[in-house]
Amino acid sequence: MSASSSYYVPRFDVFLSFSAEDTTTTFVSDLYRSLSEKGISTYYKDDKLEERASSFGSDIRKCLVATKTAVVVVSESYPTSVLCLNELQAILNLRDEGQLSVLLIYCGVDSSYIRKQTTEFAEPFRNLGEEYSSDKVRAWRRALTKLTSISGLDSRFWSKEAKMADLISNEISLLVTNKLNSPSTSKSDGLVALDRHMQALYELLDLKSDKEVRLVGIWGSEGVGKTTLARYAYEEMSVNFHAHMFVDNSEKNYHQHHLEPREIQEGAQTMTKSSDVIKSALGHRNGLLVIDCVDSLEQLKDIAEIVGWFGSGSRVIFTTQEKNLLDEFGVKHVYEVKSLRYDEALELFSQSAFKKKCPPTNFESLSLRAVQIASFLPLSLTILGSSLQDKDEKTWEEALQKLEGDQDKTIMEVLEKTYTRANEE
Incomplete structure (x- = not known):
């Protein structure tokens, strides 16, 4: 040997x-x-x-x-x-x-x-x-x-x-630790990293179990992609339930879709904000309820009351920026949406700035710099990428320098102004 x-x-x-x-x-x-x-x-x-x-x-x-x-x-x-x-x-x-x-x-x-x-x-x-x-x-x-x-x-x-x-x-x-062992995949509309988020969410939801009504919280900072994940989860999973509803709490709109056995009634309708609406649509049935933008303990108490009307096997998902609400209310199943990985962030930024997965060679260093400035946040990356679309290297350099010098404001405040200026040009 x-x-x-x-x-x-x-x-x-x-x-x-x-x-x-x-x-x-x-x-x-x-x-x-x-x-x-x-x-x-x-x-x-x-x-x-x-x-x-x-x-x-x-x-x-x-x-x-x-x-x-x-x-x-x-x-x-x-x-x-x-x-x-x-x-x-x-x-x-x-x-x-x-x-x-x-x-x-x-x-x-x-x-x-x-x-x-x-x-x-x-x-x-x-x-x-x-x-x-x-x-x-x-x-x-x-x-x-x-x-x-x-x-x-x-x-x-x-x-x-x-x-x-x-x-x-x-x-x-x-x-x-296998939390991110699925390769990131670009979905439609430029959505990045949803495969790995969904894998973790599926584990928390445990859809195979029909013995309980499970409440799952999605939390994270502003612009990190909570709403995107919630909407995608709704689209992917609603077919598994007899009735389902997405509540856009930020706009106080309820988008209701009923799924009857062997029959899908397509379309959505905007309804007045009322717990009775949800109860009438999902009460005593196997349902999926997704609520975006929960920001108060009162809203969580309303959700808990609604959950009591649901049939076994139902699932309720809500998003929030308030970690203390989850702790105070004792939500057991929670998924934290963190900033993108650097490769995912670069891909999302490139999709917004160049409409391709990777930046051109001459924009590579500038793109990496932009990703750092945007703090790996999906919304920030999309706004910044869109504002720099079709601009030359000199314009990029000037824009990035200005953003780097605006330390007294949050990245979201600066980028929202950047995006507004870009649309006005």
């Missing part, structure tokens, strides 16, 4: 690929510490594996396959490190095979320089050509170029790298 085959390859949740030759180690140390605090096992440094990786051995590939998630931290020395370049080839090959997810982070470098291997990277690559075969060097160059096709975070747009490390560790934590 060979030494290679007898060597035990450990399993990790995350594989960190980075160069230890520059200041990137500070950021990587922060990220590693944050991941460790969340109980995520992370490949950080292993002399035996690194030794084998220098010859592009099979052990590093086995480690990556077992890991499932690789975080590639590209710094100034990364593109000229043989160890990193060999790791990168293995990472990208496994990604192409669908066996590995990749999170890309640029630390103090421009993605265009990495793509073209120009400026400060030109000379080191010439030096590599003196030590390694031309085929090997070309393969490394292709890997770097291919890497830049993946959307990534840029540390230059963050004031504190430690904060960036915490964000990334939170995303990885959710991936590892």
